Amino acid sequence: MRKKITKAVFPVGGFGTRFLPATKSVPKEMLTLIDKPLIHYGVEEAIKSGMDKMILITGRGKGAVSDYFDHSYELESLLRFKHKEELIADSNRLSDNATFIYIRQRNPLGLGHAIMRAEPVIDEPFAVVLTDDVIDSEIPVLKQMADVYENYGGSVVAIMEVDKSQTSKYGVVEAESQDGKIYKINRLVEKPEPEKAPSNLAVVGRYILSDAIFKYLKQIRPGAGGEIQLTDAINLLAQDEPVYGLKFSGKRYDCGSKAGMLEATIAFAMKDDVLKRSIKKMCKNRF
Ligand code: UTP
Numbered sequence: 001m002r003k004k005i006t007k008a009v010f011p012v013g014g015f016g017t018r019f020l021p022a023t024k025s026v027p028k029e030m031l032t033l034i035d036k037p038l039i040h041y042g043v044e045e046a047i048k049s050g051m052d053k054m055i056l057i058t059g060r061g062k063g064a065v066s067d068y069f070d071h072s073y074e075l076e077s078l079l080r081f082k083h084k085e086e087l088i089a090d091s092n093r094l095s096d097n098a099t100f101i102y103i104r105q106r107n108p109l110g111l112g113h114a115i116m117r118a119e120p121v122i123d124e125p126f127a128v129v130l131t132d133d134v135i136d137s138e139i140p141v142l143k144q145m146a147d148v149y150e151n152y153g154g155s156v157v158a159i160m161e162v163d164k165s166q167t168s169k170y171g172v173v174e175a176e177s178q179d180g181k182i183y184k185i186n187r188l189v190e191k192p193e194p195e196k197a198p199s200n201l202a203v204v205g206r207y208i209l210s211d212a213i214f215k216y217l218k219q220i221r222p223g224a225g226g227e228i229q230l231t232d233a234i235n236l237l238a239q240d241e242p243v244y245g246l247k248f249s250g251k252r253y254d255c256g257s258k259a260g261m262l263e264a265t266i267a268f269a270m271k272d273d274v275l276k277r278s279i280k281k282m283c284k285n286r287f
Helices: 038-048 063-068 073-081 086-096 111-116 141-152 164-169 213-219 230-240 258-269 273-286
Strands: 007-011 053-058 099-104 126-129 133-136 155-161 171-177 182-190 201-209 243-247 251-254
Touching (some): 007 038, 053 063, 111 230, 133 258
Parallel strands (some): 007 053, 155 243
Antiparallel strands (some): 126 201, 155 201, 182 243
Protein backbone atom coordinates (compact mmCIF):
# COMPACT_ATOMS: atom_id res chain seq x y z
CA MET A 1 0.00 0.00 0.00
CA ARG A 2 1.22 3.51 -0.82
CA LYS A 3 1.78 5.97 1.99
CA LYS A 4 -0.97 8.59 2.33
CA ILE A 5 -0.03 12.12 1.22
CA THR A 6 -0.10 14.20 4.42
CA LYS A 7 2.15 17.17 3.62
CA ALA A 8 1.31 20.11 1.38
CA VAL A 9 3.88 22.78 0.48
CA PHE A 10 2.67 26.34 -0.20
CA PRO A 11 5.31 28.53 -1.85
CA VAL A 12 4.27 32.04 -0.81
CA GLY A 13 7.58 33.83 -1.28
CA GLY A 14 6.88 35.57 -4.61
CA PHE A 15 6.57 39.34 -5.01
CA GLY A 16 3.17 39.33 -6.74
CA THR A 17 4.17 42.17 -9.07
CA ARG A 18 0.99 41.83 -11.15
CA PHE A 19 -0.95 43.17 -8.18
CA LEU A 20 1.23 46.17 -7.42
CA PRO A 21 0.76 48.55 -5.69
CA ALA A 22 -1.48 46.42 -3.39
CA THR A 23 1.25 43.80 -2.95
CA LYS A 24 3.74 46.41 -1.77
CA SER A 25 2.41 45.81 1.75
CA VAL A 26 -0.17 43.01 1.41
CA PRO A 27 1.05 39.52 0.43
CA LYS A 28 -0.63 38.32 -2.76
CA GLU A 29 -1.82 35.25 -0.87
CA MET A 30 -3.82 37.52 1.44
CA LEU A 31 -5.80 39.20 -1.36
CA THR A 32 -9.42 38.30 -0.84
CA LEU A 33 -11.76 36.37 -3.02
CA ILE A 34 -15.14 37.56 -1.60
CA ASP A 35 -14.34 37.26 2.13
CA LYS A 36 -11.44 34.83 2.40
CA PRO A 37 -7.79 35.26 1.41
CA LEU A 38 -6.45 33.12 -1.43
CA ILE A 39 -4.32 31.08 0.99
CA HIS A 40 -7.50 30.04 2.82
CA TYR A 41 -8.90 28.33 -0.29
CA GLY A 42 -5.66 26.40 -0.88
CA VAL A 43 -5.25 25.23 2.73
CA GLU A 44 -8.93 24.26 2.90
CA GLU A 45 -8.53 22.17 -0.27
CA ALA A 46 -5.49 20.38 1.18
CA ILE A 47 -7.28 19.59 4.46
CA LYS A 48 -10.37 18.34 2.59
CA SER A 49 -8.01 16.10 0.60
CA GLY A 50 -6.73 14.44 3.78
CA MET A 51 -3.53 16.44 4.38
CA ASP A 52 -2.69 17.72 7.85
CA LYS A 53 0.77 19.28 7.60
CA MET A 54 0.97 22.62 5.79
CA ILE A 55 4.49 23.77 4.96
CA LEU A 56 4.54 27.44 4.03
CA ILE A 57 7.64 28.76 2.28
CA THR A 58 7.49 32.43 3.16
CA GLY A 59 9.68 35.47 2.73
CA ARG A 60 10.01 39.12 3.66
CA GLY A 61 6.74 40.96 4.24
CA LYS A 62 4.67 37.79 4.49
CA GLY A 63 3.89 38.01 8.23
CA ALA A 64 0.18 38.47 7.53
CA VAL A 65 0.05 34.91 6.15
CA SER A 66 1.30 33.32 9.39
CA ASP A 67 -0.86 35.67 11.49
CA TYR A 68 -3.92 34.46 9.59
CA PHE A 69 -3.45 30.91 10.87
CA ASP A 70 -2.74 32.03 14.43
CA HIS A 71 -5.17 33.02 17.18
CA SER A 72 -6.02 36.71 17.34
CA TYR A 73 -6.74 37.04 21.07
CA GLU A 74 -7.89 40.67 20.99
CA LEU A 75 -10.25 40.06 18.07
CA GLU A 76 -11.59 36.84 19.53
CA SER A 77 -12.36 38.41 22.92
CA LEU A 78 -14.09 41.34 21.20
CA LEU A 79 -16.18 38.98 19.05
CA ARG A 80 -17.04 36.85 22.10
CA PHE A 81 -18.16 40.00 23.90
CA LYS A 82 -20.38 40.85 20.90
CA HIS A 83 -21.62 37.22 20.59
CA LYS A 84 -20.19 37.00 17.06
CA GLU A 85 -17.74 34.13 17.54
CA GLU A 86 -18.76 32.58 14.21
CA LEU A 87 -16.98 35.41 12.36
CA ILE A 88 -13.57 34.04 13.31
CA ALA A 89 -14.51 30.35 13.25
CA ASP A 90 -13.56 29.74 9.61
CA SER A 91 -9.86 30.53 9.90
CA ASN A 92 -9.58 28.83 13.32
CA ARG A 93 -11.19 25.71 11.86
CA LEU A 94 -8.26 25.40 9.42
CA SER A 95 -5.60 26.06 12.08
CA ASP A 96 -7.23 23.54 14.42
CA ASN A 97 -7.10 20.82 11.78
CA ALA A 98 -3.50 21.05 10.64
CA THR A 99 0.03 21.72 11.80
CA PHE A 100 1.65 24.73 10.14
CA ILE A 101 5.38 24.75 9.46
CA TYR A 102 7.02 27.97 8.25
CA ILE A 103 10.30 28.06 6.34
CA ARG A 104 11.91 31.24 5.03
CA GLN A 105 13.04 31.55 1.45
CA ARG A 106 15.61 34.29 1.95
CA ASN A 107 16.07 35.03 -1.76
CA PRO A 108 13.05 34.57 -4.03
CA LEU A 109 14.95 32.90 -6.87
CA GLY A 110 11.95 31.10 -8.34
CA LEU A 111 9.30 28.49 -7.63
CA GLY A 112 11.78 25.59 -7.85
CA HIS A 113 14.07 27.36 -5.38
CA ALA A 114 11.12 27.82 -2.99
CA ILE A 115 10.19 24.12 -3.13
CA MET A 116 13.80 23.15 -2.44
CA ARG A 117 13.56 24.94 0.93
CA ALA A 118 11.07 22.26 2.09
CA GLU A 119 13.58 19.41 1.79
CA PRO A 120 14.58 19.29 5.51
CA VAL A 121 11.00 18.45 6.54
CA ILE A 122 10.10 16.04 3.72
CA ASP A 123 11.14 12.44 3.09
CA GLU A 124 8.05 11.14 1.30
CA PRO A 125 5.81 12.13 -1.65
CA PHE A 126 4.13 15.48 -0.98
CA ALA A 127 1.70 17.95 -2.49
CA VAL A 128 2.43 21.47 -3.77
CA VAL A 129 -0.30 24.12 -3.96
CA LEU A 130 0.04 27.45 -5.78
CA THR A 131 -2.63 29.58 -4.16
CA ASP A 132 -2.96 31.80 -7.27
CA ASP A 133 -4.87 28.95 -8.83
CA VAL A 134 -8.25 28.68 -7.17
CA ILE A 135 -10.07 25.60 -8.44
CA ASP A 136 -13.79 25.27 -7.93
CA SER A 137 -14.67 21.58 -8.04
CA GLU A 138 -17.02 19.07 -6.46
CA ILE A 139 -14.15 16.80 -5.42
CA PRO A 140 -11.08 18.82 -4.33
CA VAL A 141 -8.46 18.66 -7.08
CA LEU A 142 -5.73 17.52 -4.66
CA LYS A 143 -8.01 14.63 -3.66
CA GLN A 144 -8.52 13.74 -7.35
CA MET A 145 -4.73 13.74 -7.73
CA ALA A 146 -4.09 11.78 -4.51
CA ASP A 147 -6.42 9.08 -5.88
CA VAL A 148 -4.34 8.87 -9.08
CA TYR A 149 -1.17 8.67 -6.98
CA GLU A 150 -2.69 5.88 -4.89
CA ASN A 151 -3.46 3.83 -8.03
CA TYR A 152 -0.38 4.59 -10.12
CA GLY A 153 2.36 5.87 -7.79
CA GLY A 154 5.02 8.20 -9.25
CA SER A 155 4.22 11.92 -9.40
CA VAL A 156 1.05 13.66 -10.58
CA VAL A 157 0.58 17.15 -11.99
CA ALA A 158 -2.74 18.89 -12.68
CA ILE A 159 -3.18 19.73 -16.36
CA MET A 160 -5.80 21.49 -18.46
CA GLU A 161 -6.30 22.40 -22.09
CA VAL A 162 -5.46 25.99 -22.99
CA ASP A 163 -5.71 27.97 -26.21
CA LYS A 164 -2.50 27.33 -28.17
CA SER A 165 -1.85 31.11 -28.26
CA GLN A 166 -1.55 31.05 -24.43
CA THR A 167 1.20 28.42 -24.00
CA SER A 168 3.88 30.98 -23.12
CA LYS A 169 2.10 31.60 -19.80
CA TYR A 170 2.37 27.97 -18.62
CA GLY A 171 4.46 24.85 -18.26
CA VAL A 172 3.34 22.66 -21.18
CA VAL A 173 3.53 18.85 -21.41
CA GLU A 174 4.27 16.31 -24.11
CA ALA A 175 2.16 13.34 -23.06
CA GLU A 176 0.13 10.28 -24.07
CA SER A 177 -3.17 9.08 -22.74
CA GLN A 178 -5.34 5.95 -23.01
CA ASP A 179 -8.49 7.48 -21.56
CA GLY A 180 -8.13 11.22 -22.24
CA LYS A 181 -7.97 11.94 -18.51
CA ILE A 182 -4.75 10.46 -17.11
CA TYR A 183 -1.68 11.17 -19.22
CA LYS A 184 1.82 9.74 -19.04
CA ILE A 185 4.17 12.69 -19.37
CA ASN A 186 7.33 12.37 -21.48
CA ARG A 187 8.52 15.94 -21.34
CA LEU A 188 7.66 19.37 -19.90
CA VAL A 189 8.64 22.78 -21.24
CA GLU A 190 8.31 26.03 -19.24
CA LYS A 191 6.55 28.91 -21.00
CA PRO A 192 7.10 27.82 -24.65
CA GLU A 193 6.05 30.08 -27.49
CA PRO A 194 3.06 28.51 -29.32
CA GLU A 195 5.19 27.26 -32.25
CA LYS A 196 7.53 25.44 -29.83
CA ALA A 197 4.85 24.07 -27.47
CA PRO A 198 4.65 20.25 -27.50
CA SER A 199 0.84 20.39 -26.94
CA ASN A 200 -1.88 22.66 -25.57
CA LEU A 201 -1.94 20.78 -22.24
CA ALA A 202 -0.78 23.19 -19.55
CA VAL A 203 0.29 22.52 -15.97
CA VAL A 204 -1.69 24.41 -13.33
CA GLY A 205 -0.77 24.95 -9.69
CA ARG A 206 -1.32 21.55 -8.09
CA TYR A 207 1.36 18.84 -7.88
CA ILE A 208 2.00 15.58 -6.07
CA LEU A 209 5.73 15.03 -6.24
CA SER A 210 8.04 12.17 -5.44
CA ASP A 211 10.68 13.37 -2.95
CA ALA A 212 13.26 12.48 -5.63
CA ILE A 213 12.39 15.94 -7.03
CA PHE A 214 14.88 17.52 -4.61
CA LYS A 215 17.77 15.76 -6.38
CA TYR A 216 16.72 17.31 -9.71
CA LEU A 217 16.01 20.73 -8.20
CA LYS A 218 19.66 20.80 -7.11
CA GLN A 219 20.83 19.97 -10.65
CA ILE A 220 18.96 22.59 -12.63
CA ARG A 221 20.15 26.09 -13.47
CA PRO A 222 17.99 29.22 -13.81
CA GLY A 223 15.58 28.79 -16.74
CA ALA A 224 12.70 30.89 -18.13
CA GLY A 225 12.76 34.42 -16.67
CA GLY A 226 16.12 33.72 -14.97
CA GLU A 227 14.29 31.73 -12.22
CA ILE A 228 14.90 28.22 -10.88
CA GLN A 229 11.87 26.56 -12.45
CA LEU A 230 10.01 23.66 -10.89
CA THR A 231 8.93 22.58 -14.39
CA ASP A 232 12.57 22.01 -15.42
CA ALA A 233 13.13 19.72 -12.41
CA ILE A 234 9.91 17.78 -13.09
CA ASN A 235 11.09 17.38 -16.69
CA LEU A 236 14.27 15.66 -15.43
CA LEU A 237 12.24 13.58 -12.95
CA ALA A 238 10.00 12.40 -15.82
CA GLN A 239 13.08 10.91 -17.59
CA ASP A 240 13.68 8.58 -14.60
CA GLU A 241 10.34 8.02 -12.86
CA PRO A 242 6.70 8.04 -14.00
CA VAL A 243 5.05 11.46 -13.96
CA TYR A 244 1.33 11.55 -14.73
CA GLY A 245 -0.83 14.45 -15.79
CA LEU A 246 -4.42 14.50 -14.56
CA LYS A 247 -6.99 16.44 -16.56
CA PHE A 248 -8.91 17.33 -13.44
CA SER A 249 -12.64 18.00 -13.09
CA GLY A 250 -13.32 21.57 -12.00
CA LYS A 251 -13.02 25.19 -13.06
CA ARG A 252 -9.67 26.91 -12.48
CA TYR A 253 -9.33 30.65 -11.93
CA ASP A 254 -5.98 32.40 -12.31
CA CYS A 255 -6.21 34.68 -9.28
CA GLY A 256 -2.61 35.78 -9.82
CA SER A 257 -3.94 38.03 -12.61
CA LYS A 258 -6.44 40.88 -12.30
CA ALA A 259 -8.79 39.47 -14.95
CA GLY A 260 -8.73 36.00 -13.34
CA MET A 261 -9.37 37.42 -9.87
CA LEU A 262 -12.30 39.43 -11.22
CA GLU A 263 -13.75 36.39 -12.98
CA ALA A 264 -13.41 34.28 -9.81
CA THR A 265 -15.01 37.02 -7.71
CA ILE A 266 -18.06 37.15 -9.98
CA ALA A 267 -18.32 33.35 -10.26
CA PHE A 268 -18.07 32.85 -6.47
CA ALA A 269 -20.50 35.73 -5.82
CA MET A 270 -23.03 34.14 -8.17
CA LYS A 271 -23.06 31.08 -5.87
CA ASP A 272 -24.34 33.24 -2.99
CA ASP A 273 -28.03 34.21 -3.20
CA VAL A 274 -27.62 37.67 -1.66
CA LEU A 275 -24.57 38.64 -3.73
CA LYS A 276 -26.14 37.17 -6.86
CA ARG A 277 -29.15 39.47 -6.44
CA SER A 278 -26.82 42.48 -6.03
CA ILE A 279 -24.87 41.62 -9.17
CA LYS A 280 -28.02 41.10 -11.22
CA LYS A 281 -29.48 44.37 -9.99
CA MET A 282 -26.26 46.23 -10.72
CA CYS A 283 -26.00 44.76 -14.25
CA LYS A 284 -29.64 45.66 -14.99
CA ASN A 285 -29.36 49.22 -13.69
CA ARG A 286 -25.89 50.24 -14.77
CA PHE A 287 -24.82 48.33 -17.88
P1 UTP B 1 4.59 33.62 -9.79
O1 UTP B 1 5.32 33.28 -11.01
O2 UTP B 1 3.13 33.81 -9.88
O3 UTP B 1 5.30 34.93 -9.18
O4 UTP B 1 4.93 32.50 -8.71
P2 UTP B 1 4.81 35.97 -8.15
O5 UTP B 1 5.98 36.75 -7.68
O6 UTP B 1 4.02 35.33 -7.05
O7 UTP B 1 3.78 36.91 -8.94
P3 UTP B 1 3.99 37.94 -10.17
O8 UTP B 1 4.14 37.08 -11.40
O9 UTP B 1 5.20 38.78 -9.89
O10 UTP B 1 2.72 38.74 -10.16
C1 UTP B 1 4.21 31.29 -8.61
C2 UTP B 1 4.18 30.85 -7.17
O11 UTP B 1 5.50 30.64 -6.69
C3 UTP B 1 5.76 31.40 -5.53
C4 UTP B 1 4.75 32.56 -5.60
O12 UTP B 1 4.51 33.07 -4.30
C5 UTP B 1 3.55 31.89 -6.24
O13 UTP B 1 2.80 31.16 -5.27
N1 UTP B 1 7.17 31.83 -5.55
C6 UTP B 1 7.69 32.36 -6.69
C7 UTP B 1 7.94 31.66 -4.43
O14 UTP B 1 7.46 31.18 -3.37
N2 UTP B 1 9.25 32.04 -4.48
C8 UTP B 1 9.81 32.56 -5.59
O15 UTP B 1 11.02 32.84 -5.58
C9 UTP B 1 9.02 32.74 -6.72
